[in-house]
Amino acid sequence: MATYHSGEIAVQERAGLARQAEFSLGGIGESIPPVAKDFLAQQPLIVLGGADHDGRIWATQLTGEPGFLRVPDPRTLLVDALPLPEDPLAQTLNGASAARIGMIAIEPATRRRMRINGRARREGDGLRVDLDQVIANCPKYLQKRDHHRAGPQESTARRTVTDATALDPAQQQAVRAADTFFVATASDRGDADASHRGGNPGFVQVLSPTLLRWPDYVGNAMFLTLGNLLLNASAGLLVPDWQTGTTLHLSGTARTVWDAEEIAKVPGAQRLVEFSVEAVREITAASPLRWTSPGYSRFNPPAG
Template identity: 50%
Template sequence: MDRYHQGSLAIQERVGVRALAEHVGRSIGPGIRDVAAAFLALQPHLVVGAADGAGRLWASLLTGPPGFVRATGPDRIAVRGGLPDGDPLAGALAADGTRVGTIALDPRTRRRMRLNGTLAVTPGGFAVAAEEVFSNCPKYLQKRQPLELVAEGPGTVRRSAALTPDQGRAVRAADTFFIATTAEAGGTDASHRGGMPGFVEVLSPTELRWPDYPGNAMFLTLGNLALDERAGLLFPDWEGGGLLQLSGRARTEFGADGGRGVRFRVEAVVQSLHPGRLRWSAPEYSPANPALPASPAGPAGPALPGSPHRGSTTR
């Protein structure tokens, strides 16, 4: 089994972790173990990354009662329900053959699991035939406890081509986001990024930058970006239930000191709040989060619509 494509291999070689990556990569396979199946059955969220009909990458969040995602075989999961109207991936998750990357992350336990594969539409939802399944360490995951569902009412969706000032402040205040990337034959992947509030810089309404913290040495995300710059970002408003989704292009920057960062150019923005989203408590920050070199933008910035107040990573 070829665990890595040429993009990931090139990054591993450049950083000098090829042997470690080969060792860690042995955990990647198509099989869903019993412990992974049990973990999935407890989750109220599933992040899904895919390309829309125009080829733009997005990351979206599905929500349901525990059991709405479950393993139905050794290499297959089933998902009940779908995305609300207005989500940029609603159409992609209703089309057979869509390549998807998924990540189930449990803020209660700092555990996460990734599963990538090909989608098939089913009555009342969809299934994913797994091609890659693996778990990740708890680095950079903030701990949270579930509170309540967003109250019933009409959903709201706002679209733009750049961040508004309030959206920019929400990004600066974020301690977590998800990123969807792809590499054509290598499929689509969804991953997590976490850190202290302020770890994502807003350079302008159309440009972001964040550091690439040490992870598990596989470099799946950066490897994908080396071959295909398309990316989709998802910033959840954990306390309010809203979502901020960005689609654009990203590239890795290597510093002379050996540090790495990713620069992202925004091409499309979708901000939404839908009833039924789960609200979570304020975070207990991961002890693995690096301190920021400058005064961070604190968590007091405006939240996404619907938030009553405001107070994670593999590669």
């Protein structure tokens, strides 16, 4: 039977949503139902979160033709792809050792998504993931987009990698303009999770080259991300450039802000999260997918 860990319970109680969280617990299972198997088979993208060999948490993505995500049995996911050599989780996932990872599959065209957490091991040219959690998620704050594959000229573009310990001006602007990012966290035991955050452009504030802040909107009251952060402040962000295929990966630490006066300044915020940037990796031409301009979710509060 699914349970919450101590960090999740503590956040639920502080938010006054423990009863709602108990109701949401029914959305956490240990196996993939048939309808979710079909959903995964249609996807060209999955987002992953986990720790590198130095213990830093990162979020990244894997892509493939529909069918690259396969479910041979309800407790196993096969991913017919591996990270790029330049990817911050390449060493973790391309090696022989098992790694605890969190995943989220999203279908922006229909605003469907699901989270899958487990233990991944390389198997040939892909990954075999033994599942621990399968989590149903609501579609709030997910922007609608359709995708296509990059053309021949884009597909042959030279990939470049930029590493830093702070965001440069162009990266800061990319974060300010973002309507979507993904956040990876892990519990104090190392169990990883990956989640989606969305809103109107501007919902992520760049307070400095090394400090970001975003609102925590009304959700399912599970607080899987904030619960992990209470026990383990390490976190990773993935900010995709939907039009160019560039990926911006950030690793650092995060904390929840409960100050009522600060929260009241941000429309729709129930809490705030502050993320301290410690490592930056930007990879151009990282994804072969190109996405249309967004249809913004009707649930998005106005950006402050």
